[in-house]
Amino acid sequence: MTSDQAVPGGATAADVAEPTAPGTSMTYLGGPPFRRYLVWYTLAFAATTAVWGGVLGVVLPNQVQMIEFGHWFTGADSDVDLTALNDLKAAIDAGTAVATAEQQRLLDLLAGFDAARAQSLALVTSIAMVATMIVQPVVGVLSDRTRSRYGRRAPWMVFGAVVGSGFLVAVRFAPTIAVLALLWACAQAVLNCVAGPLQATVADRVPESKVGTASGIGGLGNFAGGLAGGVGAGVLLSSVGLDVLYLYAALVLVGVAGFVLLLRDRPSTDLVVPAHRWGPFLRGFLVPLRDHDFRWVWLARILLAFGYAASTAFGLFMMQSYITPALSVTQATRLAPLLILVSVPGTIVALLLAGRISDRIGRRKPLVIASSALMAASMLIPLLWPALPALFLQSVVAGVAFGIYLPVDQALFIDVLPDKESAGRDLGIAGLGSNLGQALGPVLAGQIVALTGGYRGVWAIAAVLTAVAALAIFQVRGAR
Numbered sequence: 001m002t003s004d005q006a007v008p009g010g011a012t013a014a015d016v017a018e019p020t021a022p023g024t025s026m027t028y029l030g031g032p033p034f035r036r037y038l039v040w041y042t043l044a045f046a047a048t049t050a051v052w053g054g055v056l057g058v059v060l061p062n063q064v065q066m067i068e069f070g071h072w073f074t075g076a077d078s079d080v081d082l083t084a085l086n087d088l089k090a091a092i093d094a095g096t097a098v099a100t101a102e103q104q105r106l107l108d109l110l111a112g113f114d115a116a117r118a119q120s121l122a123l124v125t126s127i128a129m130v131a132t133m134i135v136q137p138v139v140g141v142l143s144d145r146t147r148s149r150y151g152r153r154a155p156w157m158v159f160g161a162v163v164g165s166g167f168l169v170a171v172r173f174a175p176t177i178a179v180l181a182l183l184w185a186c187a188q189a190v191l192n193c194v195a196g197p198l199q200a201t202v203a204d205r206v207p208e209s210k211v212g213t214a215s216g217i218g219g220l221g222n223f224a225g226g227l228a229g230g231v232g233a234g235v236l237l238s239s240v241g242l243d244v245l246y247l248y249a250a251l252v253l254v255g256v257a258g259f260v261l262l263l264r265d266r267p268s269t270d271l272v273v274p275a276h277r278w279g280p281f282l283r284g285f286l287v288p289l290r291d292h293d294f295r296w297v298w299l300a301r302i303l304l305a306f307g308y309a310a311s312t313a314f315g316l317f318m319m320q321s322y323i324t325p326a327l328s329v330t331q332a333t334r335l336a337p338l339l340i341l342v343s344v345p346g347t348i349v350a351l352l353l354a355g356r357i358s359d360r361i362g363r364r365k366p367l368v369i370a371s372s373a374l375m376a377a378s379m380l381i382p383l384l385w386p387a388l389p390a391l392f393l394q395s396v397v398a399g400v401a402f403g404i405y406l407p408v409d410q411a412l413f414i415d416v417l418p419d420k421e422s423a424g425r426d427l428g429i430a431g432l433g434s435n436l437g438q439a440l441g442p443v444l445a446g447q448i449v450a451l452t453g454g455y456r457g458v459w460a461i462a463a464v465l466t467a468v469a470a471l472a473i474f475q476v477r478g479a480r
Helices: 032-070 074-079 083-094 101-144 154-171 177-205 210-263 277-285 292-313 316-323 330-340 344-361 365-383 388-415 422-451 456-473
Strands: none
Touching: 032 177, 032 210, 032 292, 032 316, 032 330, 074 177, 083 101, 083 316, 101 154, 101 316, 101 422, 154 210, 177 210, 177 292, 210 330, 210 344, 292 365, 292 388, 292 422, 292 456, 316 330, 316 344, 316 388, 330 388, 344 365, 344 388, 365 422, 365 456, 422 456
């Protein structure tokens, strides 16, 4: 055992079990090595999710808005006050004001600007999500089979951190929507070379009796990182602008460097790798979708993720153009992360209770149906009440619904697995359903804004999609 390199700080031989198969990882049984692993696993996880919380939630919407504003409001119009213009639009819609010819010209520009920024943000985020969906399973397979002196996962994590951070910095200088879409797709896809292999280290290095602990603490890091990233972007963007992207790149580099250097893996140069054929591998993903119950639960997840993503895609824009009174860009940027923050207590309580309740009563379907219906009901709040308090109330209710849905729906997927021996593959398909819904949601929402000239239709379609997700679960026959 080479504990001097991998388990410093007072560790004993009882704290680490050497790999039993050539080229695989050591197992942290407890003591300082396991605690150190939990700390750096959580920090590395939080660093990557801070990017999603800050960049996806705040930075990209602002960057898209700046680019589109420069296209639509030029010359003397470049000084137009969007907040005042949105308030004028609301007054005209309410019948309390009449536009002059000049005001109507500006309102026409505002309508084009609203549609363009919604469609552009949808394009940027959806292309990146599709790229990620392609990269994730491929990197997972390749990292399982990687031979290196640094282990199987570390090379991919370092590649993802270094190259992904480079693309993240490049996003800062994107001059057009097309370039922004390309750079962000590359950044998100490559940064996912960190997330997948990082999560796989739990299976590699943590004994079965401690997997729940490691996953739970890592999940808190995931949650906290996303929140901190969003709030940080909301606070810093007004003072440092898009330079905040340098901070997110640095966070990823530090988090991954700490994990890789302080938790050095065993070499995988002697790893025994069986022959692999891509054809059977890819065809295998279709197997669970042939099962009746799995297919309906999968469809329900797509619909719920579809509706939820459609409703959350344009939070920053809705604060400026949907609610009355309208907020300025600076106000909306600072408040947008708080929409997520207010949902945290309800989400955490629901997460902690829902799984236990479903285990106790021995039923999953009623809770999945109820949470989907509650999510649909939350969409009606801002639909009927277009005001800032309604957005916050909707976020709270949706957070509770999501907290119930996440653990119970995952348990329902496990209940309907067609082949327990292929659980990893089939649960990967379940995760693909979430990603697919999240990719489609912004596209649909962007088209609705472009066609209707407003955001009310987004809430209506989100309510319908999540309600249909509840109805789909009724079709499941082999689970309770």
